Amino acid sequence: MFSRDRWDEILQALTANKFRTFLTAFGVFWGITILVLLLALTNGLRNGVTADFGNFATNSMFMWTQGTTKAYKGLPKGRRFNFKLEDVETLKREIPALRYVSPRHQLGGYNGANNVVRGTKTGAFTIYGDYPEYIKQQPMDIIQGRFLSYSDIDSKRKVCVIGEDVVKAMYDKGEDALGTYVKINGVNFLVIGTFKASNSGDQEEDANTIFMPFTTFGQAFNRGDSVGWMAITAKDGTSVTSVKAKILELMRASHKVHPEDERAIGNFDLSEAFGRVNGLFSILGFVGYFVGALVLMSGIIGISNIMLIVVKERTREIGVRRALGASPWTIKSQVLQESLLLTIISGMVGISFAAFVIFIMNYILDQSGPVDNFANPSVSMSVIFIALFILVVSGLLAGLIPANSATKMKPVDALRME
């Protein structure tokens, strides 16, 4: 079908009016450029926003106590209470769908005062008391030494794992942190490991963090068996949102909180928030396709329109060709191939141009550092293949009507046309 003669025929026809061919091709070029760029920008936005979630296991929720707002069982409203370690056991026992239930303690944090001292150096860092599983909920890269272990928990060892920014602030360059002691709120802790937050998320905050065993934290800072808050991750296949109600119900029951007291226990459902953001970007992606396809469609209509005019202009020529023995299908397929070629070539150029623009955007982003909620605009190969598929289909559609109109007229009438 695509013999050299056919190519010659098509190219001769297309180059007969170069400027018009160029203008026509521009419509499709522009359409596909917009389509690809929209998808790339959507992707950039998605990358930026999901990076804010960090790499915390997304099927998770956090839970903390806030004080009751309803009187219940003789207890007044406004009563403050704390989760206990036994609550963790209760949750693990009653709800098998939970993968990790990590009780946590926290000291310091955002805008906190200086709480860590080493020799002449001081610094303000966030201190967490944690169980060893926590590293599975929030992955981090251990650079030196190790993370907390159960024997640390059991023997309440005064050990800690410090973030890389803590190392930078508290140690001289080249100094080995392992085996040294830092004084946290007046208590000495042995540094057994250093870590760095793995790639995404709020890295600055993460790197300013010190972890120590939960039990040590409780004893050193007088928390008894109370629990500051909990990070709960459900097993794969079960959404944490689906067991959230049961978790809260259990907690209310064990702390004598009115069953309808919604505000007594605060929670943040990461899974739900993540799902909402994901849903938002699915819709944005759809909008990208939709708007891009519509812009592309106007380009396609442009091609269809021009092909109609070309066919009309060449009515007589088509008549001559038919008199010389061109079958209707020969004529039709030539018109189809002309429109297909025009669409695909201009589409390829459009995709290349969009790729170039994306490259420039990434280059500027790399140069100027990270931007809030926007990172690495890009499209996958599958998007390119979808775009090419759309181009082929639309090129055929664009040629269909003109091709039919080319052979609709009888040759004798076509020859008579001026």
Place this chain on the structure above:
Amino acid sequence: MIEIKDLHKSYHMGNNSLHVLKGINFSVKEGELVSIMGSSGSGKSTLLNILGMLDEADEGSYTLGDVPIKNLNEKIAANYRNKFLGFIFQSFNLINYKSALDNVALPLYYQGVKRKERAEKAMHYLEKVGLAEWSHHLPSELSGGQKQRVAIARALASDPKVLLADEPTGALDTKTSYEVMDLIQGINDEGKTILVVTHEHDIAQMTKRIVNLKDGLIIDDSKVEQIRASAHV
């Protein structure tokens, strides 16, 4: 070569019906050079279009060579036109963005002849009409007479049974007309059957037989003493 019996053709425009051909009986033997004459509206172009399978008759039979021409779909008609017929038009109808050589090669292209062979054949016919040197010129770079000679070469390219010429000299001055007729006579001398539609008597006198049409009927069909066009050039 051509056998036509009781051919009728009407055109319908709204409620008006125009009976153009009212029963034409007509035959042409191989090697004849026939002119079809008549005033405008006599039906001569319609007859030629039907002979050329560009249009279909309402009634009657048409046999070309030994092939009955009836119930053609466009695909078969295109194939027959390609194999059996060569067209020469008043307005040349060359494709303006193709060189003379490519124009001549076009019927061969539709026959599926290979590229190289096609160029050779086309060149051969261009030489025959004396335009070998012009083979790579576009039609716009050629004079009217040259264009018509290219068109004649194109009509000959597929080695058809019959050449159909619709007012081949209609757009040319007298001198060029005679040159073209000289070429047509030469082709006829080699044995090709040619039909020429014209309304010019001097052109008709250069054929071997004149068929006169009036109001859709043949009123006269007679052999004439052929005047050689070369005598006038």
